[in-house]
Amino acid sequence: xxxxxxxxxxxxxxxxxxxxxxxxxxxxxxxxxxxxxxxxxxxxxxxxxxxxxxxxxxxxxxxxxxxxxxxxxxxxxxxxxxxxxxxxxxxxxxxxxxxxxxxxxxxxxxxxxxxxxxxxxxxxxxxxxxxxxxxxxxxxxxxxxxxxxxxxxxxxxxxxxxxxxxxxxxxxxxxxxxxxxxxxxxxxxxxxxxxxxxxxxxxxxxxxxxxxxxxxxxxxxxxxxxxxxxxxxxxxxxxxxxxxxxxxxxxxxxxxxxxxxxxxxxxxxxxxxxxxxxxxxxxxxxxxxxxxxxxxxxxxxxxxxxxxxxxxxxxxxxxxxxxxxxxxxxxxxxxxxxxxxxxxxxxxxxxxxxxxxxxxxxxxxxxxxxxxxxxxxxxxxxxxxxxxxxxxxxxxxxxxxxxxxxxxxxxxxxxxxxxxxxxxxxxxxxxxxxxxxxxxxxxxxxxxxxxxxxxxxxxxxxxxxxxxxxxxxxxxxxxxxxxxxxxxxxxxxxxxxxxxxxxxxxxxxxxxxxxxxxxxxxxxxxxxxxxxxxxxxxxxxxxxxxxxxxxxxxxxxxxxxxxxxxxxxxxxxxxxxxxxxxxxxxxxxxxxxxxxxxxxxxxxxxxxxxxxxxxxxxxxxxxxxxxxxxxxxxxxxxxxxxxxxxxxxxxxxxxxxxxxxxxxxxxxxxxxxxxxxxxxxxxxxxxxxxxxxxxxxxxxxxxxxxxxxxxxxxxxxxxxxxxxxxxxxxxxxxxxxxxxxxxxxxxxxxxxxxxxxxxxxxxxxxxxxxxxxxxxxxxxxxxxxxxxxxxxxxxxxxxxxxx
Amino acid sequence: xxxxxxxxxxxxxxxxxxxxxxxxxxxxxxxxxxxxxxxxxxxxxxxxxxxxxxxxxxxxxxxxxxxxxxxxxxxxxxxxxxxxxxxxxxxxxxxxxxxxxxxxxxxxxxxxxxxxxxxxxxxxxxxxxxxxxxxxxxxxxxxxxxxxxxxxxx
Numbered sequence: 001x002x003x004x005x006x007x008x009x010x011x012x013x014x015x016x017x018x019x020x021x022x023x024x025x026x027x028x029x030x031x032x033x034x035x036x037x038x039x040x041x042x043x044x045x046x047x048x049x050x051x052x053x054x055x056x057x058x059x060x061x062x063x064x065x066x067x068x069x070x071x072x073x074x075x076x077x078x079x080x081x082x083x084x085x086x087x088x089x090x091x092x093x094x095x096x097x098x099x100x101x102x103x104x105x106x107x108x109x110x111x112x113x114x115x116x117x118x119x120x121x122x123x124x125x126x127x128x129x130x131x132x133x134x135x136x137x138x139x140x141x142x143x144x145x146x147x148x149x150x151x152x153x154x155x156x157x158x159x160x161x162x163x164x165x166x167x168x169x170x171x172x173x174x175x176x177x178x179x180x181x182x183x184x185x186x187x188x189x190x191x192x193x194x195x196x197x198x199x200x201x202x203x204x205x206x207x208x209x210x211x212x213x214x215x216x217x218x219x220x221x222x223x224x225x226x227x228x229x230x231x232x233x234x235x236x237x238x239x240x241x242x243x244x245x246x247x248x249x250x251x252x253x254x255x256x257x258x259x260x261x262x263x264x265x266x267x268x269x270x271x272x273x274x275x276x277x278x279x280x281x282x283x284x285x286x287x288x289x290x291x292x293x294x295x296x297x298x299x300x301x302x303x304x305x306x307x308x309x310x311x312x313x314x315x316x317x318x319x320x321x322x323x324x325x326x327x328x329x330x331x332x333x334x335x336x337x338x339x340x341x342x343x344x345x346x347x348x349x350x351x352x353x354x355x356x357x358x359x360x361x362x363x364x365x366x367x368x369x370x371x372x373x374x375x376x377x378x379x380x381x382x383x384x385x386x387x388x389x390x391x392x393x394x395x396x397x398x399x400x401x402x403x404x405x406x407x408x409x410x411x412x413x414x415x416x417x418x419x420x421x422x423x424x425x426x427x428x429x430x431x432x433x434x435x436x437x438x439x440x441x442x443x444x445x446x447x448x449x450x451x452x453x454x455x456x457x458x459x460x461x462x463x464x465x466x467x468x469x470x471x472x473x474x475x476x477x478x479x480x481x482x483x484x485x486x487x488x489x490x491x492x493x494x495x496x497x498x499x500x501x502x503x504x505x506x507x508x509x510x511x512x513x514x515x516x517x518x519x520x521x522x523x524x525x526x527x528x529x530x531x532x533x534x535x536x537x538x539x540x541x542x543x544x545x546x547x548x549x550x551x552x553x554x555x556x557x558x559x560x561x562x563x564x565x566x567x568x569x570x571x572x573x574x575x576x577x578x579x580x581x582x583x584x585x586x587x588x589x590x591x592x593x594x595x596x597x598x599x600x601x602x603x604x605x606x607x608x609x610x611x612x613x614x615x616x617x618x619x620x621x622x623x624x625x626x627x628x629x630x631x632x633x634x635x636x637x638x639x640x641x642x643x644x645x646x647x648x649x650x651x652x653x654x655x656x657x658x659x660x661x662x663x664x665x666x667x668x669x670x671x672x673x674x675x676x677x678x679x680x681x682x683x684x685x686x687x688x689x690x691x692x693x694x695x696x697x698x699x700x701x702x703x704x705x706x707x708x709x710x711x712x713x714x715x716x717x718x719x720x721x722x723x724x725x726x727x728x729x730x731x732x733x734x735x736x737x738x739x740x741x742x743x744x745x746x747x748x749x750x751x752x753x754x755x756x757x758x759x760x761x762x763x764x765x766x767x768x769x770x771x772x773x774x775x776x777x778x779x780x781x782x783x784x785x786x787x788x789x790x791x792x793x794x795x796x797x798x799x800x801x802x803x
Numbered sequence: 804x805x806x807x808x809x810x811x812x813x814x815x816x817x818x819x820x821x822x823x824x825x826x827x828x829x830x831x832x833x834x835x836x837x838x839x840x841x842x843x844x845x846x847x848x849x850x851x852x853x854x855x856x857x858x859x860x861x862x863x864x865x866x867x868x869x870x871x872x873x874x875x876x877x878x879x880x881x882x883x884x885x886x887x888x889x890x891x892x893x894x895x896x897x898x899x900x901x902x903x904x905x906x907x908x909x910x911x912x913x914x915x916x917x918x919x920x921x922x923x924x925x926x927x928x929x930x931x932x933x934x935x936x937x938x939x940x941x942x943x944x945x946x947x948x949x950x951x952x953x954x955x956x957x
Contacts, residue, residue: 009887017874017878020870020878024840024873024874025870028840028844029844029847057832057835058835058845058848094829
């Protein structure tokens with residue numbers, strides 16, 4: 001009885017306590033996960049580029065990042081670097097950043113076409129603590145005002161939007177909104193303009209739909225099962241439209257040409273007589289390796305009109321010949337005005353590089369001398385026989401809207417002698433010759449008088465001697481439909497073997513890469529970076545580059561544990577050969593041959609039917625693996641293995657025999673048939689003396705040296721599949737892989753450690769902050785592809801072992 | 804009756820304090836306040852990313868230890884309403900108070916001394932921890948009162 005009097009109440013208490021703990025446990029577990037994709041609720045529906053960022057430092061994702069960084073002793077240095085970066089903006093992490101970091105933040109571009117200097121993008125932060133965020137917000141505002149920044153306010157639907165106004169670069173009299181911000185309803189919205197911020201206010205206050213209602217984005221969101229550090233989405237369809245329209249409107253440029261000098265204001269705003277270019281003189285130092293070192297001196301007279309500076313627009317695509325365009329690389333090295341360094345910005349358009357020269361806060365009048373130095377890779381065209389080369393260059397461009405008083409160009413040769421020089425001036429077409437003189441080392445060109453708006457100066461110089469320049473050529477149809485260019489007697493040396501139909505190409509690109517999404521996530525084992533590509537709804541790619549059959553890589557059981565790299569795929573015949581064959585079946589190559597012609601030639605030459613004797617056997621897994629050791633030696637040791645599942649082992653053995661006999665007959669290899677492994681000794685080869693080849697069961701194995709093949713045939717004590725690195729890396733990758741790759745960073749570090757130089761240089765480079773021991777925790781890198789509904793995925797992972 | 808009222812008030816204070824901010828966060832948890840419940844949840848998040856079963860078990864146990872604070876407090880109220888021998892009831896109530904006091908003291912200690920890792924993550928104690936401490940003290944008084952009653956009865 002006494003037992004019951006005590007036992008029942010104690011049992012009841014235990015029950016009560018247990019029930020409460022379990023309830024709290026369950027509530028805590030559920031709410032421990034942050035609200036994934038909560039930022040979609042406040043982001044505007046229309047979005048072509050969208051990033052969501054996990055901003056909850058207590059989420060398992062960030063806790064795992066902390067763990068991983070600690071494992072490689074990087075947490076401290078990274079924190080210091082962040083603090084230093086923030087300090088440059090007078091910000092502190094705890095004071096200014098964490099109060100506005102709630103569950104998630106987003107960055108969105110509603111329309112790629114709509115992005116400009118005045119906005120077109122918006123970011124939003126879900127606030128962790130609105131009171132603290134308000135304090136930070138007020139503090140930042142006060143500090144900005146103390147620094148003399150003029151902040152303006154606009155009330156919109158009960159919310160105060162703060163924004164700054166700045167003069168537009170090209171016109172001191174007009175102004176544009178330059179950044180706007182509003183803190184309201186536990187959201188901090190930051191936009192390029194007040195209108196951008198208003199779009200978020202409308203969503204939060206229920207007047208506009210949110211990104212949750214964007215169906216194209218939702219398809220990606222639903223595919224994101226786990227939590228993430230960062231998640232992104234891009235609607236690529238519009239990009240293809242832009243790229244195609246950009247190509248279609250690209251005007252064929254003079255060979256090696258530069259587009260016109262466009263002096264502020266913007267070209268369309270240019271009024272003849274607004275200002276003039278008094279002179280435009282350039283110097284070109286020609287490097288036969290393909291470089292031009294350019295110095296331009298442009299004397300501009302703004303007269304009494306206040307201006308900020310000039311624009312220099314340089315073409316990055318030019319017509320090479322009737323069949324090819326040349327891609328031009330440009331690197332600006334220095335810009336000055338009246339001998340003093342002048343600020344400049346560079347922007348990269350589709351077919352040009354714009355150098356925006358001047359200080360937006362300073363206006364200038366009268367005459368000024370601008371000097372621009374840049375290096376060009378392009379415009380140097382070797383002759384077919386290699387005995388000479390030509391340089392074509394458009395000095396001024398021809399589409400500017402103001403006159404040029406005079407223009408000249410001086411060309412000096414670093415290699416070879418100048419044997420011919422000529423120049424042209426005038427509008428597009430450049431048919432009027434100008435003044436040119438030259439000797440063996442220097443050529444000089446000058447206009448005969450002033451150049452009216454729309455005219456320019458172009459020169460051509462022929463130099464004797466060899467050139468190692470390799471013009472970057474693409475078929476002219478790829479970049480321009482017009483392409484009426486400067487005549488060239490150089491043939492297209494880098495032609496593709498078949499023509500590209502740009503319309504069809506874009507149709508394929510648009511259909512194949514309709515939307516792209518990515519996520520970065522962390523786990524207790526490391527990091528994962530996943531990319532997903534979706535095709536346009538209902539689109540079937542003609543050339544299916546993405547594999548479609550998932551498999552589990554069993555060859556990891558057949559390669560040694562100390563493998564440095566490993567790659568495996570599946571069904572070469574069905575997934576690669578057949579689609580490629582179907583795609584190229586009707587293609588006529590440049591020499592008039594078809595794919596069947598090439599196959600016939602192969603059969604005639606080798607006696608083997610490429611499709612029936614070789615490719616049709618490859619319907620299972622294939623893998624390559626290797627290892628490089630002895631890095632400190634002059635010639636490192638290496639080994640590799642190739643393994644192929646074959647559908648018919650007897651036929652495969654026959655093919656190997658025939659192939660060996662063919663190579664033997666051509667004196668390429670000497671075949672020694674040492675059962676069970678054939679030894680193929682390469683003749684005239686110093687590095688690889690002999691490889692071993694065999695058919696073992698249903699697997700063809702080839703490897704160097706032959707001992708690695710013997711090891712596989714005899715069975716390995718410790719295969720790659722048994723290592724922690726392989727198992728944990730595979731564990732981080734998705735299960736339904738259609739190809740898989742593995743790199744043992746641990747092996748690489750082992751080898752690096754054997755030499756003194758690497759460790760020493762690593763410590764020197766990082767001021768002793770990173771040592772090889774720190775990197776020990778980074779064990780392996782993995783890669784895989786997967787098939788997704790109406791698309792495919794590419795996945796990269798880094799296995800970081802906990803200390 | 805006084806013991807029952809005091810036990811209820813103490814449990815209410817303790818439980819309310821458990822859900823109010825206990826400590827301020829620092830470093831990467833800066834500008835965040837953590838209640839007892841938040842701390843248990845944070846421990847569970849650490850468990851998600853732990854790499855060993857031993858570490859995982861330790862974290863799980865820590866979360867349970869924290870959840871026991873309000874659970875024992877609520878139980879203190881329940882036992883005062885059950886027809887339970889006062890001596891046992893008082894023992895359970897005093898245990899709940901002592902347990903809460905131990906956890907709260909440990910929390911202040913862990914957040915304040917430099918030889919624990921938590922000192923880097925957790926800052927100064929906040930209102931919730933003092934509220935819980937008051938609740939624990941009230942519970943203790945209730946337990947003592949009940950114990951005296953049981954003594955008289957005994």
